[in-house]
Amino acid sequence: MSSPILHGYWRSSCSYRIRFLLALKGIPFESKAVHLVKSGGEQHSESYVAMNPTHKVPTLEIDGLTLYQSTAIAEYIEETHPEPRLLPHDAPSRAHVRALCNVISNDIQPVANVGILQRLVTLLPQDSSADVKAATRDDWSRHFITTGFLALEKMMTPKSGRYCFGDEVSLADVFLAPQVYNALRVGVDMSLFPTINRVMKELELLDAYRSAHPSVQPDAER
Amino acid sequence: MSSPILHGYWRSSCSYRIRFLLALKGIPFESKAVHLVKSGGEQHSESYVAMNPTHKVPTLEIDGLTLYQSTAIAEYIEETHPEPRLLPHDAPSRAHVRALCNVISNDIQPVANVGILQRLVTLLPQDSSADVKAATRDDWSRHFITTGFLALEKMMTPKSGRYCFGDEVSLADVFLAPQVYNALRVGVDMSLFPTINRVMKELELLDAYRSAHPSVQPDAER
Numbered sequence: 001m002s003s004p005i006l007h008g009y010w011r012s013s014c015s016y017r018i019r020f021l022l023a024l025k026g027i028p029f030e031s032k033a034v035h036l037v038k039s040g041g042e043q044h045s046e047s048y049v050a051m052n053p054t055h056k057v058p059t060l061e062i063d064g065l066t067l068y069q070s071t072a073i074a075e076y077i078e079e080t081h082p083e084p085r086l087l088p089h090d091a092p093s094r095a096h097v098r099a100l101c102n103v104i105s106n107d108i109q110p111v112a113n114v115g116i117l118q119r120l121v122t123l124l125p126q127d128s129s130a131d132v133k134a135a136t137r138d139d140w141s142r143h144f145i146t147t148g149f150l151a152l153e154k155m156m157t158p159k160s161g162r163y164c165f166g167d168e169v170s171l172a173d174v175f176l177a178p179q180v181y182n183a184l185r186v187g188v189d190m191s192l193f194p195t196i197n198r199v200m201k202e203l204e205l206l207d208a209y210r211s212a213h214p215s216v217q218p219d220a221e222r
Numbered sequence: 223m224s225s226p227i228l229h230g231y232w233r234s235s236c237s238y239r240i241r242f243l244l245a246l247k248g249i250p251f252e253s254k255a256v257h258l259v260k261s262g263g264e265q266h267s268e269s270y271v272a273m274n275p276t277h278k279v280p281t282l283e284i285d286g287l288t289l290y291q292s293t294a295i296a297e298y299i300e301e302t303h304p305e306p307r308l309l310p311h312d313a314p315s316r317a318h319v320r321a322l323c324n325v326i327s328n329d330i331q332p333v334a335n336v337g338i339l340q341r342l343v344t345l346l347p348q349d350s351s352a353d354v355k356a357a358t359r360d361d362w363s364r365h366f367i368t369t370g371f372l373a374l375e376k377m378m379t380p381k382s383g384r385y386c387f388g389d390e391v392s393l394a395d396v397f398l399a400p401q402v403y404n405a406l407r408v409g410v411d412m413s414l415f416p417t418i419n420r421v422m423k424e425l426e427l428l429d430a431y432r433s434a435h436p437s438v439q440p441d442a443e444r
Contacts (some may be wrong), residue, residue, distance in 0.1 A: 072320035098294035154275035
């Protein structure tokens with residue numbers, strides 16, 4: 001079987017999740033860049049949409065399958081490549097880790113993604129400057145990331161250890177790191193989240209984290 | 223063990239998912255209403271947030287646990303109450319069903335929920351009328367529901383049968399029905415989605431669907 005191919009974008013947090021996940025699982029893969037802005041967005045190209053009708057990244061070609069939606073991909077990889085385990089053994093703990101993931105994947109990421117931010121500024125007066133539009137987008141992103149992180153921080157604090165849940169890396173960490181990267185980009189006040197910051201310091205020590213970071217991807221731009 | 227308690231709101235699509243899920247699994251439960259608009263939103267009350275720090279519905283008290291985030295709840299119920307099975311046996315099919323769920327839970331529902339719509343209209347000129355605000359909200363919702371349903375329709379068509387995936391009810395159906403209810407509320411042109419419509423006709427025949435419908439909940443308003 002040939003290596004999996006990950007179609008993604010260096011700065012897309014959902015692509016970053018899957019890069020981090022595959023690296024943690026020790027699954028080598030090939031990256032193919034899908035530029036989300038250039039030429040109106042390559043995710044809308046005929047060839048891409050034929051593979052992934054959601055017009056979003058990432059898409060993972062693996063085991064002869066074409067998978068998309070990063071949560072579904074994560075569950076598939078966890079089922080088919082169970083080591084190292086990224087979901088705890090018992091159902092209540094699994095529900096907790098999945099809830100942490102869902103706060104990021106449902107409450108935070110979708111409401112501050114590129115499609116939403118592009119549509120948002122069409123509501124502003126037509127003569128709004130580029131600066132006003134950029135400030136509106138960043139303010140919107142900061143609001144929803146901060147709100148979501150306040151919830152995450154409360155959820156994590158009693159059950160976190162070295163990582164989001166106890167002392168083993170889990171899917172919650174896989175989802176957290178990319179969202180923190182986005183938070184820093186738009187200037188979220190991270191001093192509000194001591195538990196998240198502590199966990200991030202641990203994640204930064206991992207080779208898998210480093211290899212998955214947007215800044216070291218072949219399609220990274222300055 | 224006492225009956226599970228579902229804290230939700232009649233018109234919340236995430237609450238509706240869990241009502242439908244519990245009914246399909248044959249798990250009796252007690253409903254407690256959390257009014258999302260009255261008094262600034264009961265989901266923000268001190269007592270509710272102590273139970274669920276995300277300020278969102280639903281919350282499910284079950285098996286001595288307090289669970290939230292509807293996708294995490296659905297996975298927990300599937301693991302602990304496996305019959306009738308709502309995820310297929312094989313990993314590739316499970317990935318497909320989860321991807322259908324994720325398009326709804328990540329790409330559609332979050333970007334048109336009450337918190338987003340409330341914040342959206344603050345971007346309009348301050349003197350905008352209530353009618354303009356309502357039209358802006360509905361237009362926004364229609365856009366993202368239509369975009370998401372176009373993807374879902376393409377994903378479902380080759381693998382649907384009587385239901386979203388083959389001839390057995392799955393989690394994809396549990397997530398679909400509440401989103402279609404929302405789509406109808408804001409006037410989405412459903413003629414674009416023949417496969418979704420065909421599946422909905424089948425779901426409407428199920429007792430579990432009928433008992434979970436917003437219109438028959440104790441807190442339903444006209």
